[in-house]
Amino acid sequence: MQEPLEGRGGVDKEKIERAVRMILEAIGEDPDREGLRETPRRIADFYEEVTVGLRVDPGRHLATVFHEDHHEEMVIVKDIPFQSLCEHHLVPFVGKAHVVYIPRDGRLVGLSKLARVVEEFSRRPQLQERLTSQVADLIVERLNPLGVMVVIEAEHMCMTMRGVRKPGSITVTSAVRGAFAHEPATRAEAMALIKGVSR
Ligand SMILES: Nc1nc2c(ncn2[C@@H]2O[C@H](COP(=O)(O)OP(=O)(O)OP(=O)(O)O)[C@@H](O)[C@H]2O)c(=O)[nH]1
Numbered sequence: 110m111q112e113p114l115e116g117r118g119g120v121d122k123e124k125i126e127r128a129v130r131m132i133l134e135a136i137g138e139d140p141d142r143e144g145l146r147e148t149p150r151r152i153a154d155f156y157e158e159v160t161v162g163l164r165v166d167p168g169r170h171l172a173t174v175f176h177e178d179h180h181e182e183m184v185i186v187k188d189i190p191f192q193s194l195c196e197h198h199l200v201p202f203v204g205k206a207h208v209v210y211i212p213r214d215g216r217l218v219g220l221s222k223l224a225r226v227v228e229e230f231s232r233r234p235q236l237q238e239r240l241t242s243q244v245a246d247l248i249v250e251r252l253n254p255l256g257v258m259v260v261i262e263a264e265h266m267c268m269t270m271r272g273v274r275k276p277g278s279i280t281v282t283s284a285v286r287g288a289f290a291h292e293p294a295t296r297a298e299a300m301a302l303i304k305g306v307s308r
């Protein structure tokens with residue numbers, strides 16, 4: 110069972126329903142035929158769910174920091190699945206995020222909190238590049254770590270279902286801060302760990 114999502118409410122569902130009805134009419138469909146009658150409501154629920162990240166503060170997950178004396182080794186949470194909505198076409202882009210940081214003075218957060226941050230920044234109309242840097246910048250702001258690296262790999266439906274139609278093409282973005290920006294060896298080590306190669 111998935112957890113209930115915070116950030117529900119605050120969406121003008123009636124407006125979405127009216128808009129969906131208009132889209133159905135515009136494509137020559139009959140919004141009152143049996144199969145489509147509930148579609149505007151379903152889509153309003155869908156948009157509420159996939160945009161909950163607009164109505165919460167992902168930073169709250171990093172508010173509880175615990176200390177492990179002078180631990181300054183890399184922490185990697187990789188293969189965090191996410192689903193987001195491309196802001197150009199409002200269709201999904203879906204993939205995996207890898208989050209790496211080096212704590213300063215043993216300032217750590219719960220591992221699940223990193224996945225929660227990815228989840229909430231994903232559930233908004235997004236650009237993959239912005240999603241990547243928002244996750245990195247929030248960790249910098251809240252933990253002041255020695256370094257942060259976020260790598261995201263995703264497939265964009267706007268490139269598979271329509272337009273250029275290239276299913277299987279994967280976009281990879283990264284954001285590096287602190288040690289990962291200044292030290293190529295540290296960045297290479299993190300990349301190797303993301304790819305599953307041990308030191
Ligand atoms: N940089 C970036 N581009 C994205 C992302 N998601 C979608 N796009 C691109 O946004 C661009 C929008 O280009 P436009 O020319 O305005 O729109 P379009 O005519 O629908 O583009 P095509 O997809 O080439 O048909 C496309 O090249 C998409 O591939 C993203 O997360 N980051």
Ligand SMILES: [Zn+2]
Nearest residue numbers: 195197198267
């Ligand atoms: Zn798109």
